[in-house]
Amino acid sequence: MWLLSVLFFLVFGLADAWSQENSSDLMERGQYIFSLAGGCACHSPPKGTPYAGGREFPIPMGKVYSTNLTADKETGLGGWSEKQIHDAMVRGIRPNGESLIPAMPYEAYSGMAEEDLKALVAYLRTLKPVRKENLWPPAHVRFFRPLVTPIWLKLFGRFYDPPARAPGSGIERGRYLVEYVSLCGDCHTPKNFLGVAQRSLYLAGAKKGPLGAEVANITPDKETGIGEWSRNDIAELLLTGTKPDLDNVQGLMAEVIEGGYKNMKREDALAIADYVKSVRPIKNKIK
Ligand code: HEC
Known part of the structure; x- marks a missing residue:
C-alpha cells in the first residue's frame, strides 16, 4: 500500500510541479512579448493608470478611445475567455460579435506566431485589475462602426497566416x-x-x-x-x-x-x- 502511495505522490507531485513551471515559463514569455509590443502603450494614457485605457485617437470619421486591458471583471478583460481576447487581438472581433475599428492594429497582430500570441494573451490576463469604465466613441462612430468596418476590412484589410513559432534570430x-x-x-x-x-x-x-x-x-x-x-x-x-x-x-x-x-x-x-x-x-x- 505504502508503495502505491509513494508512486501516487511521485507521479502527481511531479506532474503538478511540471505544469506550474510550465505556466510560469508561459507568463515570462508573455511578459517579454508584451515588452516587444511596447507594453500596449496606446492603452495607457500618459498620466493615467497603466493599461486601463481611455486614450483618445483620431480616426477618419471621428475619434475612438483605447480600452481597459486590465483583468477587472466588469470594465476590463477579466470576464473574457482566452479565445475572446485572441479573437479581438487578431480578428478585431469583440465578444458581442461587433468589429473593432482597425485603429486597433489587429490586422498586423494576425501575423504574430501562435506561440507568442498564446503567451501574450495569458500574460494580459494577469494585469492587475483596475476598475475604469471604457469611454465609448461618439454616437455617429458607434452607429457607423458595425456598418462600415466590415466593408473597410473587405476592401483594405490585410490579414496574415501566422507561423507556429517566430523566427529565432x-x-x-x-x-x-x-x-x-x-x-x-x-x-x-x-x-x-x-x-x-x-x-x-x-x-x-x-x-x-x-x-x-x-x-x-x-x-x-x-x-x-x-x-x-x-x-x-x-x-x-x-x-x-x-x-x-x-x-x-x-x-x-x-x-x-x-x-x-x-x-x-x-x-x-x-x-x-x-x-x-x-x-x-x-x-x-x-x-
Ligand atoms: C506608437 C507609435 C510608434 C511606434 C510603434 C514606433 N515609433 Fe518610432 N517614433 C514615433 C514617433 C512619434 C517618433 C518621433 C519622435 C520625436 O519626434 O522625438 C519616432 C521616432 C523614431 C526614431 C528617431 C528618428 C529620428 O530621426 O529622430 C527611430 C529610429 C524610430 N522611431 C524607430 C522605431 C522603430 C524601429 C520602431 C519599431 C520597433 C518604432 N520606431 C515604433 C512613433 C512610434
Missing part, C-alpha cells in the same frame, strides 16, 4: 518583430484619408501620425531618413530613447520605449535595426 526575426509584434509601421508608415496604410511609403514617416503629431522617416534614406545611423545607434534608441546626437526621443516613441521596448534583449533590438536598415530608402521629408 537574424534579419528574419527583425522583420517579424517590426511587422507583427513591435509594429513600427503602425506609426512610421503613413495612412491615407481612409485610414489605409500606404505601403509605397513603408516606414517613411508621417506628418500626421496616430495622435496627429509628426512621426520620423526611419528608412535608410540619407537626407530625410536615418541612413546615417549605425545598427548600434538604432538599437540604442530602442533600448534607451537616446538618439545619436544625444537628444531624447519624444511623444509616442518615448512611450513605447518606456512601456516595453527598453526591456527587449539587445540581440532583438539589433535584429530590428538590421531589418530597418535593409528596407528601401524613401525620400520623404517630415521636418
Whole structure:
C-alpha cells in the first residue's frame, strides 16, 4: 500500500510541479512579448493608470478611445475567455460579435506566431485589475462602426497566416518583430484619408501620425531618413530613447520605449535595426 502511495505522490507531485513551471515559463514569455509590443502603450494614457485605457485617437470619421486591458471583471478583460481576447487581438472581433475599428492594429497582430500570441494573451490576463469604465466613441462612430468596418476590412484589410513559432534570430526575426509584434509601421508608415496604410511609403514617416503629431522617416534614406545611423545607434534608441546626437526621443516613441521596448534583449533590438536598415530608402521629408 505504502508503495502505491509513494508512486501516487511521485507521479502527481511531479506532474503538478511540471505544469506550474510550465505556466510560469508561459507568463515570462508573455511578459517579454508584451515588452516587444511596447507594453500596449496606446492603452495607457500618459498620466493615467497603466493599461486601463481611455486614450483618445483620431480616426477618419471621428475619434475612438483605447480600452481597459486590465483583468477587472466588469470594465476590463477579466470576464473574457482566452479565445475572446485572441479573437479581438487578431480578428478585431469583440465578444458581442461587433468589429473593432482597425485603429486597433489587429490586422498586423494576425501575423504574430501562435506561440507568442498564446503567451501574450495569458500574460494580459494577469494585469492587475483596475476598475475604469471604457469611454465609448461618439454616437455617429458607434452607429457607423458595425456598418462600415466590415466593408473597410473587405476592401483594405490585410490579414496574415501566422507561423507556429517566430523566427529565432537574424534579419528574419527583425522583420517579424517590426511587422507583427513591435509594429513600427503602425506609426512610421503613413495612412491615407481612409485610414489605409500606404505601403509605397513603408516606414517613411508621417506628418500626421496616430495622435496627429509628426512621426520620423526611419528608412535608410540619407537626407530625410536615418541612413546615417549605425545598427548600434538604432538599437540604442530602442533600448534607451537616446538618439545619436544625444537628444531624447519624444511623444509616442518615448512611450513605447518606456512601456516595453527598453526591456527587449539587445540581440532583438539589433535584429530590428538590421531589418530597418535593409528596407528601401524613401525620400520623404517630415521636418
Ligand atoms: C506608437 C507609435 C510608434 C511606434 C510603434 C514606433 N515609433 Fe518610432 N517614433 C514615433 C514617433 C512619434 C517618433 C518621433 C519622435 C520625436 O519626434 O522625438 C519616432 C521616432 C523614431 C526614431 C528617431 C528618428 C529620428 O530621426 O529622430 C527611430 C529610429 C524610430 N522611431 C524607430 C522605431 C522603430 C524601429 C520602431 C519599431 C520597433 C518604432 N520606431 C515604433 C512613433 C512610434
